[in-house]
Amino acid sequence: MQLSKPVFLLFFLVFARQHGVSAQGCVAIRHFSSCVGNNLENNILNTGDLQFGVNYRYFKSFRHFRGTEEEPDRVANGTEVINHSHAWDFFLTYGLSSRWYAAITLPTVINTRSSLYEHGRNERNTTFSRGLADIRLGVGYWIFDPxxxxxxxxxxxxxxKLPTGNYNATDIFYNVGPEGSPEVRPVDQSIQPGDGGFGITLDYQWYQQLSTSLFLYSGGFYLINPRETNEIRTFRETLSPILENEAIMSVPDQYSVRLGSSYSFSDRFSASLGGRFDAVPVKDLIGGSDGFRRPGNVLSIDPGIGYMFQGFSLNVNVPFAVRRERPQSVTDRETEINTGNPRNGDAAFADYVINLSVAYRLGNNKVRLDPALQDPFNNQ
Structure with a gap:
């Protein structure tokens, strides 16, 4: 059946989703998504329109990489670090005009981390964090009239990005205190709800119609975190004297880029296929890059399906990693120079990420007076 262009456009936009590092999850890359709406269709709004909903993301990271080389022995011998990450982004987008829009995202997380090396290396234990993460506020503008x-x-x-999330969440670590006693310490950087810094986000969203049902899309964001460290101790220096320069947590930048195509099968169902690249860089754009961070990047194939009916939309995307890298960090390089020995830390990555988005749009149904009647009306 033939559908109108506006219907196809809106349906395509359901799939041109801009998850940020709603990323291919890994220990290196923490949960984050762009502050100015998570879906393109959230941002195609008339004046006074309101869109609200929730994005859910889950991943399990456990495959260790050093550079681009996997270390399969970590899983084989049971020494891998296992992170389970659940994140819910509650968002609201408002149409300031047909081209300007504003958004707020309230993220919450539940994370667990299971490891040996953080608990005396002889037994596996789990640390836990949960709560509000870093709230994002933003505005956007369509270059051309939609x-x-x-x-x-x-x-x-x-x-x-506001530092509303707890960046000093703590839990019990076993076999690390005096005489092997338990001790309360900050949980690993990868499962801290917040990072402790005020951030600036820059993002873009683009689409192009190729045929009646087929569109190209692209989107991306960059999070600038000017703060260098958040003064929270990692206790990594207790593992080895050469890790003294990793004793305090860094506040790293983060970015994500997506490119793909979307096809509408009907006025309700659609599918998309694309690629995405998510990363925590080795160095920040602004400010210093000292302190402990696990830089990392993931290239993923990103398939998705969606359903839309009236003001309701449901989308599922499952990015699968095809390339993972944990590059040499600033502190790795410093240690290599000081010791004369090669140094490149590792990080654990996921095989895939589950992204689920549910949204509902409320249109502005206020009756507008004919311009010719406005002056008489206002003068009464």
Whole structure:
């Protein structure tokens, strides 16, 4: 059946999703998504329109990489670190005009981390964190009027990340205190709900219609974290004297880019296929890069399906990792120079990530007066 272009456009936008490092999950890359809406269709709004919903993400990271080389012996001998990460982003997007939009994202997380090396190396134990993460606020602008540019458009956005999440969450670590006693310490950086820094986000969203049912899409964001460290101790220096430069947590930048295509089968069902690249860089754009971080990047194939009915939309994307890298960090390089021995830390990555989004749109149904009647009305 033939559908109108606006219907196809809106349906495509359901799939042109911009999860941030709602990333291919790993110990290196923490949960984050762009502050200016998570879905393109959230941001195609009329004046006064409101879209709200929730994005859920889950991953299990356990495969260790050093550089681009996997270390399969970690799983084979039971020494791998296992992170389970659950994140819920509750978002609200408001149409300031047909081209300007504003958004707020309230993220919450539940994380667990199972390891040997953090608990005396002789027995596996689990640490836990949960709660509010870092709230994001932002605005965006469509370069071209969406009403007259149905076949393609580009939106640019900017926002703030607030340090609302706990970046000093603690739990019990076993066999590490005096005479092997338990001790309360900050949990690993990878499962801290917050990072402790004010951040600036820059993002873009683009689409182009190729045929009646087929679209190209791209989106991405960069999180600038000017703060160098958050003063929270890692206790890594207790593992080895050469890790003294990793005693305090860094506050790293983060970024994500997506590119793909979407096809509408009907006015309700659609599918997408693309690629995505998610990363924590070795060095920040602004500010220093000292302190402990696990830089990492993941290239993923990103298939998705979706359903839309009236104001309701449901989307599922499951990115599968095809390349994972844990590059040499600033502290790795410092240690290598000081000791004369090669140094490149490892990180644990997931095989895939489950992303689920549910949203509902409320249109602005207020009756607007004919412009010719406004002055008489206002003068009564």
């Amino acid at each position: 009403a007259s540019h149905l076949k393609g458009n580009l939106a640019l956005g900017a926002g703030l």
